[in-house]
Amino acid sequence: MAISDIREQVTTVRKGPPCEVCGALSTLPEGEADALRALLADPTVRYSTLSEALLADEDTKLDINEYTLSRHARGKCAARERLR
Numbered sequence: 001m002a003i004s005d006i007r008e009q010v011t012t013v014r015k016g017p018p019c020e021v022c023g024a025l026s027t028l029p030e031g032e033a034d035a036l037r038a039l040l041a042d043p044t045v046r047y048s049t050l051s052e053a054l055l056a057d058e059d060t061k062l063d064i065n066e067y068t069l070s071r072h073a074r075g076k077c078a079a080r081e082r083l084r
Ligand SMILES: [Zn+2]
Pocket: 019, 020, 021, 022, 023, 071, 072, 077, 078, 079
């Protein structure tokens, strides 16, 4: 392997899977993205409950599991957005 190929390989490994919450926040209308962010920031909202509610939403159906929600809210994804 050429040394010039190493960077791409190393970078790919470090990046990991893209965060679905980040994806949703960037595609949702502004008001909806704000509402989702507020829910993620509210310590009284359980991630599991939120995950189910998002999946059940008829207008904006999102299939994001509780672990991904938690990861984003704790600032552990690439966005580093610490919400709770
Ligand atoms: Zn994220």
